[in-house]
Amino acid sequence: MEKKERKRIVLSSNTAFSLYNFRLHLMRTLKEKGYEVITVSPEDGKYSELLKKEFSFFPVKSLDRKGKNPIKDLKLFFEYFLLFRRLKPDIVINFTIKPNIYGSISAGLLGIPSISVITGLGYVFIREIWLTKFVKLLYWLAFRFNRAVVFLNSEDLNTLRNFSKEKSFLIESEGIDIKHFDLTLCKEAKKDEFAFLFVGRLLTDKGICELIKAFESLKKEKPKVKLIIVGSPDEGNPNSVSKGELEKWVKEGLIEWHGFQEDVRPFYCMANCVVLPSYREGIPRVLLEAMAMEKPIITTDAPGCRNVCVDGVNGFLVKPKDVESLYFAMKRMVELGDEKLREFGKAGRRLAEEKYSVEKIVGEYINLIEAVLSKS
Template sequence: MKPDHKPLAISLVCNTAWAIYTYRHGLIKMLVSKGAEVTVLAPRDRTFPLLEQMGCRCVDLPVSSKSTNPRDDLHTMFSLYRLYRTIKPNLVFHYTIKPNIYGSVAAKLAGVPSVAVTTGLGYVFIQKSRAAQVAKQLYRFAFRFPREVWFLNRDDQAAFMNERLLAHPERARLLHGEGVDLDHFAYQSLPEKKSEFIFVLIGRLLWDKGVGEYVEAARRLRTKYPQARFQLLGPVGVANPSAISQADVDAWQREGLIEYLGEAHDVRPHIANADCVVLPSYREGVPRTLMEASAMGRPIIATDVPGCREVVADGVTGLLCEARSAESLAAKLAQMLDMSADARRAMGENGRHKVAAEFDEAAVVERYKDTLRTWTGASL
């Protein structure tokens, strides 16, 4: 950008700052390097200082992820409206359900262009509840307003089309995942271990992530495969209707089923230490942890559901199991345990090649640049 021009003002809005820091690192680096003023609007958490170190301005946003109280959601919407009127961003990117819905409306009211990024359909398309039906109606209304609506996989885009949730279907774009930094998640050969075999599930500890099935599969396998260890890495008791409690995790540890590793800023040492990364989720956008695991050369086991099947080539880079089935998951974990080290290594290598070809973060950042050029005229 020319120095005499007013800096490009971009706002990134999400229900957690952690997700902005973790999943949009490359985007933020690009924007800051080009002189853009980046404002992150999200509930305050431990990543605020890290985002500020990267050059972002962070604003604490009230978002009640668990609440279905309309008063809370209207508070979020009017907070965003006031912030957009103050910040006057050239373009806003909204992520996750409530920012997508209420942020899109607030941006329209404030006269600010926005893009909605559906990072996964979550409970809205998993459950058949009244709240899910209301959420679909809200999507149908709010998604009249963004200039573009991005989807991370074809299944999610098709779901929105089939349910007629897009007033302007021509504004839909397929992003095909948010990408992974291939240099940061460099390939590492599988550890040479004879006495133990480590599985790890990485992510927020939610029932919808298949954590219950993972624990039950561990229970079924521990007698036949005493060398198998089952680890969990990620935040517990998060603000989500599907959250798992610390009491559940403590009980599983007392039973000797799992090892809880807590949270980690840097997941790479845990991926490197693992023989296989597992994600038995009920539905995903395109799961970052699976892309990162494949990039580092780890075979993966996941469910045959939207999002996961985008990353896993069954029998080539990993194995797919049925969703919500501890029996199916246990069978695939056993299959992985029974495989030769060479077969597992080949899966990991194939995974690295697939991620490099399809999910390179650099290509995703280019998509953001194109969108910014289109809607702001900025020469990035």
């Protein structure tokens, strides 16, 4: 009897880091179900090597995450086209903007089914500029070739619904491993100061500047507070804070800065509250991690962020780009008291378990992938 060939699934993203850290459970589940899993991203050393240990890995060289050079993007399109023509996958799943656009068009022209996962609309959609209209045009073109388009929140879905129509699916987040992020990993230690924690890329769109100003006001009133920053500037991103600004904040005694960390759990253990005053997100993974670790959260009443925070239940919602609103929420959090903080934390953990566990979310992705494959 002739051996049945395994179906090939390509997962493509703008970094090997994001494939390994955010989609590993999905890729492992697909592999366990008998699919051949192929990963595609720029090579970055550590994370591309980790991917190679478990899956096939093919690098793309022309992907510039923040670049606006049309010649380089055209080269990326042809790179995807030639790679997919050689690999002959049964389906391509693209994450992040440039794979979503150029990967989907390349696959479509080759007659290969594809799914785009819109992990967030990013700074291009925060402020309406000429580039916003151009990106919308590219999305419209790419979605014509997709069999399905996944959105992480309903507002992003509604923003681009006219382009994806009946192909649109809502899967809220890429899931959180609630066994990995667990408060029981923390050792009990008495905290002399109330610690706020920010985790993420240090971008103005993440609300980092408003956070510094709000904390500066809070510290004048309540000296026994501190702000821990975990993350690095994003070189090449026009909205990144500079290393000089960070060093200035450290020198002024405003922040403890720890840079990028592979394991953020020890920092969640140190925190009383996690703050993300972002202008817009898909579904913020940082807040899901914080909730799983039973930490109260403060975030903005903005797309993606408001989805995970029930105001007054597991944290506080504040106005986007509003220093005063953020200051008052941080002050309220400090004054809540230990019992109420624990209530907020446990409510967040329950929400993470019920709605965002990686097993639940991966199951939804698998059902969609198999539905697309069955129609191909």
